[in-house]
Every structure is written in C-alpha cells, then in structure tokens.
Amino acid sequence: MKRLLVLVVALAMLGLVLGGCGGEEKKAEQVLKIGTMSPLTGPYAADGNDIRQGTEIAVEVMKEQGGIPGFSDIVVVPEDSACDPKQAVAAANKLINDKVNAVVGAYCSSSTIPASETLAEESIIMLTPASTNPKVTERGLPYMFRTCGRDDHQGPAAVKFMKDVEGVKSIFIVDDKTTYSQGLADGVAAAAKEAGIEVLEHDHVNQGDKDYSAVLTKVKAANPDLFYISLQNSATGALMVIQAKRMGIKAILMGQDAVYHPKLIEIAKGDAEGMFCTFGAIDKNAPAYKDFLSKYTAKTGNEPGAYSAYSFDSAMAYMMAVKAAGTTDPAKVRDALIQLKFTGASKEISYNDKGDSGSNYTVYQIKGGKFVPYWNSLTGEKY
Template identity: 65%
Template sequence: MKRITSVLSVVLVLCLALAVTAPAKTLKIGSMSPLTGPYAADGNDIANGVRAAIEMVKKEGGIPGYDNIELFPQDTACDPRQAVAAANKLINLDVVGVIGAYCSSATIPASEVLDEESIPMLTPASTNEKVTERGLPYMYRVCGRDDDQSKAALKFMTDQLKAKSVFIVDDKTTYSQGLADGVEKLSEAAGIKVLAHDHINQGDKDFSAVLTKIKQDNPDVFYMSLQNSSTGALMLIQARRMGLKCAILAQDAVYHPQLMSIAKDAAEGAYLTFGYKDKSTDAYKKFMSVYAQYGDPGAYSEYSYDGAYALLQAIKKAGSTEPEQIKKQLESIEFAGASKLIKFAPNGDSGSNYIIQVVKGGQFVNYWNPATGKFY
C-alpha cells in the first residue's frame, strides 16, 4: 500500500512539475496606428478598441489551445516608412493578424509587406479606395470607402444645402486629398461650381491665407477634408473668427470628441460625413461594457473592436492560425458589430453606411440619411 502511495506521490509531483514548467501558449496579434504625434488620439482609440475586443473574447472563453491573447501595438505616426518598419517588426514577433492602420498612406505600404507573409490585415480607418482594390488576398476593411463617402457629401450638398458653389481644402495626405478629389469630380458633374481646390500642409497652425480666399469667394459650402480632428478644430476656430457664413462640411477623420473639446462653440453647426452607429443595440452595449474603461469611444474605436473581434472569431472557428484557414473563416463571418453588420465582400470591403452628422450642443448628432433622404 505504501508503495502504491509512493508511486502516486511521484506521479503527482511529476504532473505538478510539468504544469509549472510548461510554457504558456500566447496568441499574438498586432495593431498599427499613430500612437504619437498629431494623430495620436485616433491611433490610441484604435489600439484600445483592439484591447477591448481581446477582453471580450477572453470573457467568452478565449481561444482554445491558448492561455493568453496578447496585443503588440505599433506606432506608425502616419508615416509610410515607419509603417513598413512596424509591419516588419510584427512579422518578426510572429503575430497571426494585424488591426490597422489609420492613415491610408500607412496602410497601403504596410499591407504589401504583411501580404507577402500571408498575414491578415483589417483596417478600421483607411478609407482610400486603393486599400482594397489592389487584389491583396489578406487585406480587409471594416470602415467605409471614400468613393461612397464623397457620394454622401454630394447628395447632402445638392439635396439639403442646395449648393451652387463649393470651396475645397485638403492637407495633401493620401486619404484627405483622395477624398477631396472625389468630391470635386462629383460636384462638377452635378453642376456645383468648384471655386477652388486648395491645400494646406500637415502641421500648419495658421490658416488665415486660405480662409481669406474662402471668405472672398463666398461659397455656399466650404468642404474641409483633413487627416485629423485637431487640425479641423483649429480651422473651425479661425473660420468662425474670420466670420465665414457658409455651411462647413467635413469628413470622418475630423469626427472625434476632441473636436468639440478644442473648438468648443466654433464647432457648433458643422456638418460631417461618418458611418451610422446605433448605440441602442445590444452589440453596442456589449462593446461599451469592455471599452468604457478607456473613456469615451473615438471615431474608430468601434471599427477596431469589430475588426479585432472578427479576426479572433475567425481563428476560433478555424481552430487554427494558418492564414488560409483564417481567411476562409473571415470570408464567411457575419455578426452584428458595434459599428455595423460585419460581413466581408470578396474584395475585403464590408460596405459603407455614411450619414450626415451635425455638431449640436457640443455633441455629434445624427442629422440626415443620404440613403433614405430622411432626417433623424
């Protein structure tokens, strides 16, 4: 009896030793966004959205076969070269998927590098059409597209603002200039006179020169296509001080809570195009249950959460981290996300649902739906 007990004791000790010494298996995913610099607010929102998705998946039982899910956030600073370096770093870290980037000018070159290694990339914020038009098999987009956003802007200008003229300004980035070019072409085709299409530089603080031109030309609409909300806030402040009376229409990159915290009353009445979000849904409430610890969601928090959740669910359903198996599951996935219904088309897009919002009482308020022509 003593011998049996002794043997069992040895077996138990060995099992405990193996349990203690066995290395934990970690599932690694990456994110890419500007964590420093002028776009850091949106970039950190993206990283926090991924963190929230990881927490939710852990609450739901995690990924079988893995003890932990770890995020490796990389700073792209919206710089193409830094984005490529970040992509290479994530490859060396053996991540199985990447959520990012923010700027299209960073996403496009980084995705080329990741695609060479068959690593899925899901962007929550890059809206330039080229992102999903290059035929990269592992490139997905959770947000909408600029060609759809420009159509929403045009419909609002024609149907509601009854605009006859527009003055367009962008900051020369791949995203903002591409979107502005689209608005210009559509406006001309619709008979709206484009008085000018001017440009500023990233990092500019004084916009008096271009705003003086706008005031002199007196357009019906000032279309503001900028890469971030802080620049948009400064431009709104200076536009109001200069006494611009025209309607001001901006786009999704200007959409961020800090627009109001910086511009304050100067932001009141500004219109923006942004994807419709229904905050009354169970999916949105589920998202907020894990995201609230990071504060109010930013422009792309929900999109990054949905992208990360889709990636992790694809891995869970595949029971594998093999790229082809993840891709197969991403192509068939469909769920109600925090931002919208998540379902990917063969080219990697997930559809656009742009509406017009207005700043009212220091808040973004749903205003008009171009698809239905109805006010909220």
C-alpha cells in the same frame, strides 16, 4: 549492465530535451498575437490610441467568453505608425519579427497601403478600422480587409447631402495633401461637378500648419455656400474651424470621417456648433454598441473615439474567424472571414471577396456640443 544503464540514461535525457523543445513550441503556438498599427504619438495620437484600445477591449471580451480553443492566451502587440509611410513599414517589420498572427490598423491610408504590402509578403492578415482610400482593397491582396467604409462612397454621399438637403450651389474645398484627405477631396470635387455644384476652388494646406489665414482669406473672398474641410485629423480640423469663424466665414462647414471625433468639439467648442461631418452609420442605441460602450468607458475612462468601435469589430472578426477555422492558417482564416456575419459594435459585419465590409454613411451635425445623426445616405431622409 553499465552500458545498458548509460544507454537508458542517455535516452531519457534525449527524451527530456526533445520533450522540452516540443513543449516550448506548443506553448508558443498557444499564444495568439494580434498586432495593432496606428499613430500612438504625434498629432494623430487620439485616433491611434482609440484603435489600440478598441483592439484591447475586444481581446478582453473574447477572454471573458472563454477564449479560443487551443490558445492559452491572446495578447495585443501595439506599434506606432505615426501616420508616416516609412515608419509604418518599420512597424510592420517589427510586428513580423514579433510573430503576430494578424494586425489591426493602420489609421492613415498612406500608412496602411505600404505596410500591407510588407505584411502580405508573410501572409499576415491585416484588418483596417480606419483607412478609407479605395486603393486599400483594390490591389488584389488576399489578406487585406477593411471594416470601415470607402471614400468612393463617402464623397458621393456628402455631395448628395449638399445638393438634395442643403441646396448648395457652390463649394470651396481644402485638403492637406495626404493620400486619404486629398483622395477624398478629389472625389468630392468630381461628384460635385457631376451634380452641377460649382467648385469655386480646390486648395491645399500642409500637414503641421497652424496658421490657415492664407487659404481662409481665399475662402472668404470666394464666398461659397459650403466650405468642405478634408484634413487628416480632428485637431487640425478644429484649428481650421476656429480660424474660419474668427475670420467671419459664413459658409456651411462640412468635414469628413477623420474630422469626426470628440476632440473636434473639445477643441473648437462653440465654433464647431452647427458643423456637419460624414461618418459611417453607427446605431448607438443598439445593445451591441451599448455593451461595447460600457466596457470601453470602464477601461479607459473616456468616450469611444471615431474608430474605436471599428477597431473592436476588426479584432473580434479575426478572433471569431480563427475560432471558426480552428487554426491561424491565413488561407483558412481568410475563408472564415469571408463567410463571417455578426452584429458588431459599429454595424452588421460581413466582408466581400475584396475584403470590404460595405459603407453606409451618415451626416452628423454638432448640436449642443454633441454629434447628432442628421441625414441617412441610404434612405435619403433626415433623422
């Protein structure tokens, strides 16, 4: 009898241990972890925190909609890439160790490209809301997706605007030698030459520079019709705009999507008035954007940054794909992402087999201290 009692107790204890292990495993599986990778500190922190906040708001919205069946919670795990390739890889490894299911990021293409290689080794889906260099989705990585546009679309759109709308005959190009900025600038230079626009010079500055007098002296002497500024963020773009105006440069000023940010206007103020920037078309009068805007401002107290809506849509796309697939299995979620079509805060979202969601670049002009849509690259017409 005693032996039987001991056996029963032992089996009961074993059941508790096994049940406890199984319960812990099930609980871990119920939490969907979405990592973010963006520059949270340093000169690119404004854009990086926009990406983090956009993802956080997407998670809040999904929870408000009832969450995802099979998951008791959805959490965001942010990591700082600092727009540095080595730190981005370190951030990717941290997210892997944190067992995230997917990553929204990064900001700089020079960070996204190496970090995505690390995440690919673990079959972790990555959706970038901001990295526009064509190589991001041209390397055959099955789990790499891009919600924003591509520079091989942005560059030609900018040049078409220069020629067809502004009648530009000559340009001077400056970049900061980063993967994104120089890659885009090279594309603009090639498209300009093909369009018959003379590239007077294509010069470079260094990240972290604060005095641009040397290159701006060259710009003034060259006297181009248009001065094309391809820098990694709005703060450095604003500094170059301020110094260009003070030096008396009369050329049309034009920037790209990294320069397009409320911070540009906040810092440069009146010096930025009249400047043009290319950025993906976002209908800010659309109901989906207005819903996103109200939630974003309520949470942050600020207007959305350039990539906030793209980040929101990237996170929503992943969660909707998980919901549709009924699993976090990367292959099944990838298939669901490819089949996905929905109206996002930024645009109509759908991804092709490469992971791209398409480009529709708009030229914005700064008027009255705001970015105002000026020209649509698809229709070729002014707003």
